[in-house]
Amino acid sequence: MPYSEAVDSRVLLRRLRDTLAESGGGQERLDSIVRLIADGLVADVCSVYLRREENWLELCATFGLKAESVHLTRLKVGQGLVGRIADSAEPINTRDAPATRGFRYMPETGEELFSSFLGVPIQRLGEVLGVLVVQNREAREYTDDEIYALEVIAMVLAEMAELGAFVGPGAMEIAAQHKLPFFVRGLVGQEGVAEGRVLLHEPQIVVSNPVSDDPTREYARLHAAIERLREEVDEMLAADYLTKSGEHRDVLQAYRMFAHDKGWVRRMEASIDSGLAAEVAVEKEQSATRARMSRIADPYLRERLHDLDDLSNRLLRLLGGMDAAAGREIPDDAILVARNIGPAELLDYGRKLKGVVLEEGSVGSHAAIVARALAIPLVIHAERITREAQNGDPILVDGDQAVVHLRPEDGVARAFRDKIEMLAGAQQAYAALRDRPATTRDGVTLQLYMNAGLMADLPSLPKCGALGVGLFRTELQFLIRSTVPKRADLAALYARVLDSAGEKPVTFRTLDIGSDKVLPYMKRQDEPNPALGWRAIRVGLDRPGIMRMQVQALLRGAHGRPLRIMFPFVAEAVEFELGREIVMKEIARELALGRPVSADVKIGAMLETPSLAFASARFFEMADFLSVGGNDLKQFFFAADRENELVRRRYDALSLSYLGFLEGIVARCAGHGTPVSFCGEDAGRPLEALAFAAVGFRQLSMRPASIGPVKALLRQVDLAEARGAIEAARFEGATTARPALEALLGRMGFVV
Ligand code: PEP
Ligand code: MG
Numbered sequence: 001m002p003y004s005e006a007v008d009s010r011v012l013l014r015r016l017r018d019t020l021a022e023s024g025g026g027q028e029r030l031d032s033i034v035r036l037i038a039d040g041l042v043a044d045v046c047s048v049y050l051r052r053e054e055n056w057l058e059l060c061a062t063f064g065l066k067a068e069s070v071h072l073t074r075l076k077v078g079q080g081l082v083g084r085i086a087d088s089a090e091p092i093n094t095r096d097a098p099a100t101r102g103f104r105y106m107p108e109t110g111e112e113l114f115s116s117f118l119g120v121p122i123q124r125l126g127e128v129l130g131v132l133v134v135q136n137r138e139a140r141e142y143t144d145d146e147i148y149a150l151e152v153i154a155m156v157l158a159e160m161a162e163l164g165a166f167v168g169p170g171a172m173e174i175a176a177q178h179k180l181p182f183f184v185r186g187l188v189g190q191e192g193v194a195e196g197r198v199l200l201h202e203p204q205i206v207v208s209n210p211v212s213d214d215p216t217r218e219y220a221r222l223h224a225a226i227e228r229l230r231e232e233v234d235e236m237l238a239a240d241y242l243t244k245s246g247e248h249r250d251v252l253q254a255y256r257m258f259a260h261d262k263g264w265v266r267r268m269e270a271s272i273d274s275g276l277a278a279e280v281a282v283e284k285e286q287s288a289t290r291a292r293m294s295r296i297a298d299p300y301l302r303e304r305l306h307d308l309d310d311l312s313n314r315l316l317r318l319l320g321g322m323d324a325a326a327g328r329e330i331p332d333d334a335i336l337v338a339r340n341i342g343p344a345e346l347l348d349y350g351r352k353l354k355g356v357v358l359e360e361g362s363v364g365s366h367a368a369i370v371a372r373a374l375a376i377p378l379v380i381h382a383e384r385i386t387r388e389a390q391n392g393d394p395i396l397v398d399g400d401q402a403v404v405h406l407r408p409e410d411g412v413a414r415a416f417r418d419k420i421e422m423l424a425g426a427q428q429a430y431a432a433l434r435d436r437p438a439t440t441r442d443g444v445t446l447q448l449y450m451n452a453g454l455m456a457d458l459p460s461l462p463k464c465g466a467l468g469v470g471l472f473r474t475e476l477q478f479l480i481r482s483t484v485p486k487r488a489d490l491a492a493l494y495a496r497v498l499d500s501a502g503e504k505p506v507t508f509r510t511l512d513i514g515s516d517k518v519l520p521y522m523k524r525q526d527e528p529n530p531a532l533g534w535r536a537i538r539v540g541l542d543r544p545g546i547m548r549m550q551v552q553a554l555l556r557g558a559h560g561r562p563l564r565i566m567f568p569f570v571a572e573a574v575e576f577e578l579g580r581e582i583v584m585k586e587i588a589r590e591l592a593l594g595r596p597v598s599a600d601v602k603i604g605a606m607l608e609t610p611s612l613a614f615a616s617a618r619f620f621e622m623a624d625f626l627s628v629g630g631n632d633l634k635q636f637f638f639a640a641d642r643e644n645e646l647v648r649r650r651y652d653a654l655s656l657s658y659l660g661f662l663e664g665i666v667a668r669c670a671g672h673g674t675p676v677s678f679c680g681e682d683a684g685r686p687l688e689a690l691a692f693a694a695v696g697f698r699q700l701s702m703r704p705a706s707i708g709p710v711k712a713l714l715r716q717v718d719l720a721e722a723r724g725a726i727e728a729a730r731f732e733g734a735t736t737a738r739p740a741l742e743a744l745l746g747r748m749g750f751v752v
Contacts, residue, residue, distance in 0.1 A: 009149035012040040013275035016153060017211040020160055030061035037153060038063045041146055043134035045114055048157070049075065049082050050122070050130035057086055057131060064135065065109040073109055080104035082119060085131045089291040091120040091147055095139040118142040120150045124158040125283060126290025127387050132157065152274045155284050159210035182388045182406040187645055189363060189378030190371045191399045192705070193420055194335060194355035195413070198393040198406070200386070201338030201345075202313045212277040222268060222278040225318040230259045232314065258308050279319050286312040335397055337389045346370045351456065355397040357382045357389075357404050363643045373453040373476060375460075375705055379404050430708020434465035438711045440719045446693055448711060449507075449701035451679060455493060458500040460704035465711070468504035470701025471566075471627065471679040472497065474550065475512050484546065487553045494557025505564055507627070507701075508554055509606065510547060510579070512536045512568040531641060536569030541578050551586045560596030566627060570605040570612055573619035579603075580622070606679075608632035613665050620672035627701070628665065630680025637661060653682040654691050654738040656730050666696035677701055686713040687741055694722040716748065 019032045030048055038046035045064030049057040052074070059065070059073040078087040084102045085092055094100045097117035114135040122130040132154045134142070142150075212218045233255045258264060264285065271281035289308050335355040336346075346356070346367050356371055361380035371378035377399030389395065389406055396405040396416045405412050438446040449470030450461060461469065477485050477493060497506055513522070514535025527533035540547035554565060567579045580603050590597050607613060608629035620626075630653065635642040637658055638651040651658070662678075669676040677699035682688040684706030690713060692700060702710065721744060729740035 009145075009152045010273075010275035012037070012149060012153065013156060013211045014213065015040070016156060017209075027061070031063075033157070034061045034063040037132075037134065037150075041134050041149065044137050045133070045135035047133045047135075048122070048130060049086075049133070050161075051077075051086070051128065057082060059109070060130075062109075064114075069106075069109045073106055075104070080106070081117060082131045082133060085119045085121050086128045089121045089123055089126075089128050089287075091118065091151070093118045093142050093147060095141045097135070113137060115139040116142070118147065118150060120147065120154050121291075122154040122158050122161070123287045123291070124155075124161075125387070126287050127384075129158055129161055148274065151284070152271065152276060155271075155276060155280055155287075156210045159207050159280055159283075180407065181409050181412070182384075184382045184385055184388075184404050184406075186357070186379040186382035186402050186404065187363065188399060188402045189356070189358070189361060189368045189380040190376065192355070192375065192377035193399060193416070193423065194377050194397045195416060195420060196333035196335040196354045196395060196397075197331060198337050198389045198391055198395050199330060199334035199353075200389060200391050201336055201341055202317075202386075207277060207279045207283075210277050210280045211275055212272070215272050215275070218272045218276075218278045218281070219269065221319060222265075222272060222281065225278070225315055226259070226265060228318050229311070229315050230256075232318075233259050255311055258311050264308075279316060282312055282315050282319065286316075335395050337385055337395070339386050341367050346374075350374065351376075355379075355399070357385050357395070357397055359383065359386050363648075369453070369473075369476065369479070372703075373457060373473075375457075375703060427705075427708060430712055433708065433711050433715070434463075436465075436711070436715070438714045440693070440714055440717055442718045442720050444693070444719045445698075446689075446714055447677075447699045448707050449677070449679075449699065450704045450707060451701050452497075452704075455496055455500075457704070458497060461501060461504060464704040464707045466504075466704065466707055469497075469501060469506040470677055470699065472506055472508045473512065474508060474510065478511060478513065484549075487549050487556075490550065490553035491556040494554055495559060498558060498561055505562070507564040507566050507604070507625075509566045509568050510537070510540060510550055514539050531635070531643075537567045537575050537579055538569070540567070541575060544582060547579070547582055548586060551583050552590070555586060555590050555597055555601075556595065558598060558601075560598050562598045562600035562602075564602045564604065564625070566604040566606055566625075568606045568629065569608050569632065571609040572611065573615045573622075576605045576619060576623060579605075606632075607665060607676075609636055610661070613661065613668065617672060620668060620674045623674055625675040625677070626665075626669060628662065628676065628678045628680065628697075630678055630682045633680065634658065634682070652736045652738060653685075653688050654736045654741065656726070656734060656737055659691055659695050659726065659737060660730075662692065662697070663695040670696070675699070684710060686710050687738070687745070690714065690717060690719075690722050691726065691737060691741060694719055694726055713745075713750070716750070717745070 015036055016033065019036055020029060022029075022032070034046040034048055038044070043064070045062065047062040047065055048060050050060045052058045055077045057075045057077060059070055062070055075083045077083050081092050081097060081100060081102055081104070092100070094117050096115055097103055098115070100117070114137055116136040116139055117133065119131050119133040121128045122132050132150060134150065237256065268281040268285055271284050272278060276284065286309060289312065330349060330352045334353055335357065336349060336353050337357045338359070340358055340360045347370055351374055353374070353376055355377040356367070358367065358378070358380045359382055361367055363380070368378060368380065377397050379397055379399055379402050382404050385404060385406070393407050394413070396408050396413065398404070398416070405416070408416070438448050447467050448465070449468050450464060450466035451471040451473070452458065452469050453473040453476045477490060494508065512535070514530065514533060534542070551565070554563060565583060567576060570576045583601070583603055587597050587601060602624035604625035604627060605612070605623050606629040607626050610633070631642055634651065634653060640647040640651050642648050666676060676697065678692050678697050679701035683692060683700040684702030686709050689700055689710040693714065700710070722741060725740040725744045726737045729737045734740065
């Protein structure tokens, strides 16, 4: 049989388009398509396998295999040659299929008669929707032209599937996938619940006509978009302060390099030559990038491929005539869905969002820090969410349980609304306690403070009834800029924070960067173990320029008012002494320059490493106050990475060994008269807060939303009883005090 020497994919595509334009149901269309492809490629067989459920492929149309096998033959992803293609998103081209690894004999199809096999993935934006296969009786290897033609056709099939072209009785309803409920369990980024509508950070482009008759026109469109893209990247690079994007300078340099990459442009031109519309040509490249991304383990290379992927998204937006996502109208009940997002971009959306769902991200990522500061629920690692979600879809986000319901069933939505209502009702009850003290039944008063990180947090201060800001994380202002912030800008911000706090104290923590928090303008250190690495005060002391500048900004922002400065992550007394010296020198300098400095500047340290609990008496006497950073302290106490989902929940903050350790810290502080507070996330959990109070803490600092629930519980308990329950658990040899405390509250009628 004569083979198609040079396949003209343009002719094939045109015929394909005409077939698709004909009326008829989805199955009819698929049947015509397989006939047409077999004819165009002079193949004995052409088959389309489509993904049914997550892991199954179904033979949905064939020319050449037994017709009875259609909709009966099913393969698992990874199984057989077809399954391997779906799994790897790579084509398979072989002259001897039965001898090829993975070949699986399917008697119902009559497949043993065919020796040659060429299969390509049908994929859209990296998601494999199915597999397109041609086969020949005789042993032959398919040419590059043929592979290319089949890939181009597969692209069009994927686009058409997205548009619902194959929906119809008996046919695979790919498009219907976007109508069914979708549930995903991710990881907790920030607690809280929200109901709303999907707002895609990168809206999907719908290509109404994937096949083009006019390559010249498509060329012109592609080149105009690339020109505009290059200008955009240059503008971003030229911008001093990147308000609209969080990209770092090195990322932008990589963007620029990719935007000028000749190979990238040439490959897209070739796709246009073969008859694809410009958008589909971009998507074809993007699919290849995503397939490569999934195979690469090296984080640096993955990041670069990520950049290239982002660039393709921008290009698609430009082709579709859309401007940057951030300029869009944001509906009232928007829940942002994105693969990942930078901190500045998230801040741009700001409090208009009710929640965020990310496909990637990490607990300590900049986006998570911002979401925490904005107090909006965040679920990360929500697999496939950007592919499943469409703009405007109803969505429920439960940041407490780390689950997301997209297009939920009525029953699920109702149960969810009940939960939201219950929480809202509880918030109202808490509001009534706002001006009441957190005094226990046996007369012990706890001082409750709030944690903050943005100017925008300050209005919560009077609303939540906190006595002040126990922890102001200052890194956000550094993270969201492309260059080191200016001293005057920081001073102005700190002044505004103090203005709006009024008489209430604010404890500013100096810059806590390093580990997961990498500044865009600082050279990234390749550290084997960043959480134990060059971070926080270690960076501050080794690069004192930034620390001095920040201290100056704090002193100037205070402008003679009392000030509280706290150093993060102090492991040894000497680090605190050195940091303190810097502050003292800056105070002296300010005074020498005639600027006002209050006599009441308090300098404290965060106790986040077990070593500091054993520091000399001199340290405890020198520190004006201490604050236990439980998030870090707990991870070092148990040697369990706070960002590693495999271990981060393994150890309980109510573990009796940990509570015993905390009790020791309180006792040492009491012995030296050093005020001590607890400001990690655990302080905001009512049962944990009660246990910390029972071991002696009198100051707790937490998210504003936690103050109500913590106060409500504290006001109804007898602290001596809680202490007794912990003691009893210890006496019985228990590991954790949780059951004992829960039982105590249960007896009092509380449900925890
Ligand atoms: C802590 O470690 O408990 C803390 C409050 O600091 P961060 O979470 O910012 O590391
Ligand atoms: Mg910390």
